[in-house]
Each structure stands twice: as C-alpha cells, then as structure tokens.
Amino acid sequence: MDAYADRLEAAITSKSSPLCVGLDPRLDKLPADVRAAAGGDPGKALLRFGLEVLDLVAPHAACVKPNLGFFEAFGLGGLAAYAGIVAGARTRGLLVIGDGKRGDLSTTAEAYAQAHLAPGGDFEVDALTVAPYMGADSLAPFVEVAAAHGKGLYVLVRTSNPGAADLQDLDVGGARVYERTAAMVRAVGERHRGRSGLSCVGAVVGATWPEQLRALRAALPTTPFLVPGYGAQGATAADTAAAHLAGGRGAVVNASRSVTFPTPKDPTTPWRAAVEAAARAAKEELDAARRRVV
Amino acid sequence: MDAYADRLEAAITSKSSPLCVGLDPRLDKLPADVRAAAGGDPGKALLRFGLEVLDLVAPHAACVKPNLGFFEAFGLGGLAAYAGIVAGARTRGLLVIGDGKRGDLSTTAEAYAQAHLAPGGDFEVDALTVAPYMGADSLAPFVEVAAAHGKGLYVLVRTSNPGAADLQDLDVGGARVYERTAAMVRAVGERHRGRSGLSCVGAVVGATWPEQLRALRAALPTTPFLVPGYGAQGATAADTAAAHLAGGRGAVVNASRSVTFPTPKDPTTPWRAAVEAAARAAKEELDAARRRVV
Numbered sequence: 001m002d003a004y005a006d007r008l009e010a011a012i013t014s015k016s017s018p019l020c021v022g023l024d025p026r027l028d029k030l031p032a033d034v035r036a037a038a039g040g041d042p043g044k045a046l047l048r049f050g051l052e053v054l055d056l057v058a059p060h061a062a063c064v065k066p067n068l069g070f071f072e073a074f075g076l077g078g079l080a081a082y083a084g085i086v087a088g089a090r091t092r093g094l095l096v097i098g099d100g101k102r103g104d105l106s107t108t109a110e111a112y113a114q115a116h117l118a119p120g121g122d123f124e125v126d127a128l129t130v131a132p133y134m135g136a137d138s139l140a141p142f143v144e145v146a147a148a149h150g151k152g153l154y155v156l157v158r159t160s161n162p163g164a165a166d167l168q169d170l171d172v173g174g175a176r177v178y179e180r181t182a183a184m185v186r187a188v189g190e191r192h193r194g195r196s197g198l199s200c201v202g203a204v205v206g207a208t209w210p211e212q213l214r215a216l217r218a219a220l221p222t223t224p225f226l227v228p229g230y231g232a233q234g235a236t237a238a239d240t241a242a243a244h245l246a247g248g249r250g251a252v253v254n255a256s257r258s259v260t261f262p263t264p265k266d267p268t269t270p271w272r273a274a275v276e277a278a279a280r281a282a283k284e285e286l287d288a289a290r291r292r293v294v
Numbered sequence: 295m296d297a298y299a300d301r302l303e304a305a306i307t308s309k310s311s312p313l314c315v316g317l318d319p320r321l322d323k324l325p326a327d328v329r330a331a332a333g334g335d336p337g338k339a340l341l342r343f344g345l346e347v348l349d350l351v352a353p354h355a356a357c358v359k360p361n362l363g364f365f366e367a368f369g370l371g372g373l374a375a376y377a378g379i380v381a382g383a384r385t386r387g388l389l390v391i392g393d394g395k396r397g398d399l400s401t402t403a404e405a406y407a408q409a410h411l412a413p414g415g416d417f418e419v420d421a422l423t424v425a426p427y428m429g430a431d432s433l434a435p436f437v438e439v440a441a442a443h444g445k446g447l448y449v450l451v452r453t454s455n456p457g458a459a460d461l462q463d464l465d466v467g468g469a470r471v472y473e474r475t476a477a478m479v480r481a482v483g484e485r486h487r488g489r490s491g492l493s494c495v496g497a498v499v500g501a502t503w504p505e506q507l508r509a510l511r512a513a514l515p516t517t518p519f520l521v522p523g524y525g526a527q528g529a530t531a532a533d534t535a536a537a538h539l540a541g542g543r544g545a546v547v548n549a550s551r552s553v554t555f556p557t558p559k560d561p562t563t564p565w566r567a568a569v570e571a572a573a574r575a576a577k578e579e580l581d582a583a584r585r586r587v588v
Contacts, residue, residue: 024401024402026401026405067398067402067405069396069398069402069403069405069406069409070402070405072405072406072409072410072417073405073406073408073409073415074409074415075377075409075415075416075417076370076373076374076377076416078409079370079373080370083369083370101396101397101398101425102363102395103395103397103425104361104363104395105453105454105455106455107318107320108318108361108363108364109363111320111361111363111364111366111367112363112366112367114367115363115366115367115368115369115372116366121367121369122369122370123366123369131395131397131425131427132427132461133425133426133427133450133453133461133462134450134453134455134457134458135453135455135456135457135458135459135460135461135462136457136460137455137456137457137460138453138455138457156427156428159399159427159428159429159432160399161399161400161428161429161431161432162429162431163428163429163430163431163432164428164429165429166429166430166431166474166478167426167427167429167471167474167475167478168427168429170464170466170471170474171466171467172464172465172466172471173465173467177461177464177466177471180460180461180464181461184460184461
C-alpha cells in the first residue's frame with residue numbers, strides 16, 4: 001500500500017479539498033428521523049447517522065475523523081457503530097483518521113497500534129491520533145506498525161483548547177514544551193517518508209493558535225498537520241492557511257459540529273441538505289485558503 | 295455510593311494488600327488449555343483467562359487493572375471480553391481500574407468519562423487512567439463524572455518507562471513538567487475528597503523512579519497513587535514504600551506480567567498454582583513494605 005501521506009495528498013488534490021469532517025455524534029443532537037428509524041438503539045442511530053453523513057460529505061472531504069469517545073460512550077453497541085462507519089468510509093473511498101488519542105508503553109502501545117492500524121481489524125483506519133506525554137519510546141511501537149502498513153499517526157502537539165497552555169506552553173529554557181514535542185515528532189517520523197516527502201508521523205496543531213501554527217509549520221517541513229479549531233471552535237479559513245506547506249500541501253483541516261450539526265440560515269432547511277451545503281462551503285473556503293499558499 | 299478512595303482504602307485494609315493485579319493478556323502467552331477451550335476465538339480466550347485470573351488473585355488483590363489496549367487489539371470481540379472481565383470483577387468484589395489512558399476535550403472527555411465511569415455501561419469500572427497533555431480543562435469533565443458517581447481517576451504524572459524523561463523531566467524554571475502535572479492533579483482533585491481525606495483524582499507514579507516518587511508523595515498528601523514498575527519492570531517492594539502515606543495508606547502497587555505470567559522456580563508448576571502463588575507472594579511483600587510506613 002502507498003504511504004499514508006501520499007494517499008492523503010492524492011485525496012486532497014483529487015477532491016480539491018483539505019477538509020476533514022469530524023464525526024462527533026451526540027445522541028441527543030441526532031436528527032429525529034434517524035433516531036426514529038433506529039428504534040431507540042443508540043448504536044444503530046450512531047451508525048445510521050454516520051453512514052448518511054459519509055454519503056453527504058464524500059464529494060467534499062479528503063478524509064473523515066470519527067472520534068472514538070462518542071462511540072465508546074455507548075459501549076459495545078457504540079463501538080460496533082464505529083466499526084461500521086470506518087468500513088463504510090473505506091467502501092466510499094474516504095480516508096479515515098481514527099481520533100482516539102491513544103497512548104501507552106511497549107507491548108501495550110503495540111496492541112493499540114494493531115487495534116487501529118493493522119489490516120483486517122474491526123477498527124482499522126488509515127491514521128490514528130496519539131498522545132505524547134509518555135515520551136518517544138511510547139510512540140515508537142505506533143510508528144513501526146504505521147510504517148509497516150502504509151498508515152499514519154497524528155501526535156498531539158498543540159491542541160486547540162484554552163487549557164492547552166497548562167503544560168504545552170511551559171517554558172523549558174528558551175523553548176516551550178510543545179516545541180519539544182514537535183522535535184520528538186520530527187525525530188520519530190524522519191525515517192518514514194513517502195514519495196511526497198511527507199512523514200507517516202503527523203502533528204495535531206490547533207488553528208486557534210495562529211502564531212504557534214506558523215512557527216510549527218516552519219519547524220516541521222515534512223510533517224503532515226491535522227488542524228482542529230476551525231468552525232465551531234472559532235478559527236477562520238484564513239487562520240488555517242498557515243498550516244499548509246508551499247503549494248498548499250501537507251495539511252487537513254477538521255470541521256466537526258459546523259458540518260455535521262450545522263445551523264443553516266433558513267432553519268427549515270432539511271438536515272441532509274444543510275450538512276451537504278455546510279461541507280461544500282467549508283471545502284470551498286478551506287481550499288481557497290490552501291491555494292493561496294504558494 | 296461511597297467515594298472511590300474510601301472504597302479502595304477499605305479494600306486495602308480488609309485484604310491486607312496494596313496489590314493491584316494488572317491484566318495485560320497477550321494471546322500468544324495464554325496457557326495452552328485456555329486457548330484450546332476457547333476454540334481459537336481470541337475474545338473467548340481473553341475472557342476465560344481473565345475470569346480464571348480473577349478467581350486466583352481475588353483473595354490477594356485490592357483491585358485489578360485490565361489494560362484496554364490488549365482487548366482493543368482484538369476488536370469488538372476483545373472488548374466484549376473486557377466487558378465480561380470488569381463485570382466478573384464486580385461480582386467477585388474486586389475494584390477495577392480501567393487502564394485506558396484516555397484523554398480528550400470538553401464533550402469528548404465527558405463521553406469517555408460516561409463510557410468508563412457512569413453506572414450501567416458495558417465498560418463501567420471504579421477508576422480510569424487518563425492522560426494530562428491537553429491540560430486542566432481536559433481533565434475537568436472526567437473529574438465531574440467521577441465525583442458524581444463515587445468513581446476515581448488516575449492521571450499520568452510520572453510514568454515508569456525510560457522515555458518518561460523526554461517531556462516529563464523538562465526543566466520549567468526550577469521545577470519539572472511532571473511536578474506541574476502533579477500540581478494540576480492536586481488542583482482539580484482538591485474539592486473532591488472522601489471520608490478518608492483522599493481525593494477522587496489520583497496519580498500514576500512509577501516505582502522505577504524512587505526519588506521522584508518520594509518527592510511527589512510529599513507534594514500530594516491527599517492524592518491516591520497508582521504505582522507501576524514493580525516486578526517485571528524492575529522496581530522492588532522496598533522501592534514502593536515511598537508511595538504510601540503515613541499508616542500505609544493512599545497507594546496501590548501494580549504487578550502485571552510477574553503475577554499473570556509468572557516464572558515459577560519449578561517450571562512444572564501448573565499455571566493456576568503459579569499465578570496464585572505469585573499473587574500471594576507479591577501481596578505479602580508489598581503489604582510488609584506498606585506496613586513499615588508509619
């Protein structure tokens with residue numbers, strides 16, 4: 001299989017879209033017709049909604065990012081829905097980033113990597129988000145499994161929330177903790193680059209921190225970025241431009257609630273039309289921002 | 295329900311044991327008879343082994359700590375085994391720490407907390423391990439759910455691996471990152487203390503770092519500790535003494551492989567007898583170390 005970064009770049013180019021649609025389905029926000037058709041079964045409702053959203057956004061998104069937490073919340077039935085959605089994304093030709101923020105040591109890290117990145121598993125996706133607190137040796141087993149199977153990782157570097165500052169911004173003698181995390185990401189990923197020149201080890205960098213985004217982009221010229229914070233969290237399409245390398249390469253921008261639970265100007269808009277329109281609009285403005293990066 | 299810390303202290307006292315048995319079942323290491331009885335179904339093998347281990351260690355352990363990664367690796371069938379084991383632990387009167395090292399923001403953090411700490415879910419446990427990189431606001435939803443249901447958390451503060459030093463040891467102007475994490479743990483947990491005086495928000499601190507363990511114990515006098523590193527990872531029972539508060543309170547010490555996959559002196563020892571003996575021996579030496587803390 002081609003390297004993850006190469007497959008993602010091809011998807012961005014062929015769809016003219018750096019949009020990643022995040023699937024964060026809260027049961028109480030699902031459309032009434034979806035809930036009714038599921039007959040009160042949370043897992044069935046999540047699966048039905050997820051597959052419908054995949055159909056609606058597939059023309060506009062380079063990839064999708066289901067968040068494991070929202071499925072895990074409903075136990076085995078919820079995770080069966082997650083498995084159904086990642087399989088459904090594959091048949092629709094959409095790349096999938098499993099947003100699990102997993103992290104552990106040694107054989108446990110390897111077990112998580114097998115769970116999400118090895119071929120054939122229920123939860124197999126194209127890339128997984130991982131947490132860096134335990135250090136480089138905790139990332140290594142993830143990197144090995146990813147590289148072996150043409151898969152990717154996104155390590156949390158600079159998250160989009162206000163509390164990101166608590167640990168990530170601490171000054172460690174002229175640099176910040178998140179910059180040290182970035183250096184670690186670069187070091188563990190350097191050996192594993194695809195034909196595009198981009199590594200299989202990416203970074204999560206929030207668009208809500210424009211200065212840090214710019215500095216990290218410069219410091220990590222071969223690292224794919226996954227950029228949260230656009231849309232409901234407040235960052236604009238213009239803010240996301242700093243995530244891209246020259247030629248508009250190297251980043252996808254996530255939109256979750258603003259696409260899957262949009263607030264259309266005309267509140268009588270049927271939800272499917274509203275989701276499709278929101279995905280299209282996000283794609284268009286994000287791609288315009290991307291193309292301005294020369 | 296009583297506060298988690300109170301329930302755990304009661305278990306440590308009534309069993310005369312600060313032992314936490316970690317369940318990290320690797321399929322290729324399971325006893326041949328367990329694998330044969332499961333007929334090649336990985337989930338069934340994990341469940342069968344887990345329930346047998348619960349029976350063997352129940353007299354000796356204050357709690358058990360199944361690691362989600364080893365179950366997630368086998369997809370839905372693996373997680374069904376996890377659900378069966380946590381339910382089995384409950385019926386055996388064993389407290390369960392779900393070792394998931396979860397972490398996310400806002401409603402996603404709340405979703406994970408619901409998944410693992412709210413009553414009635416497939417994955418309901420007594421406490422969950424969580425990762426701190428995203429900051430205090432990422433921990434807050436976990437703390438709220440835990441406090442509301444008499445459940446607990448253990449935040450990664452100082453992990454037991456060599457790479458722990460990469461980020462956790464960085465000098466942030468007279469303190470280390472892990473000390474700042476510790477301060478965050480104390481701050482988010484301070485309001486939620488049980489009758490024992492101990493908080494529902496605990497800390498993971500490796501016994502492989504004796505100096506840091508001692509310093510953190512002094513800095514966190516109301517924080518329950520979950521202490522990995524004893525046994526297969528090299529820390530001794532004597533090393534774990536520093537984890538306890540006066541009176542031998544406030545900590546459980548994890549042993550995984552050294553109990554569940556022991557290497558008995560007589561290699562012909564049946565595996566069940568070997569596991570039982572390893573749990574008993576670990577309990578005895580850990581409790582002796584605990585009782586010396588006055």
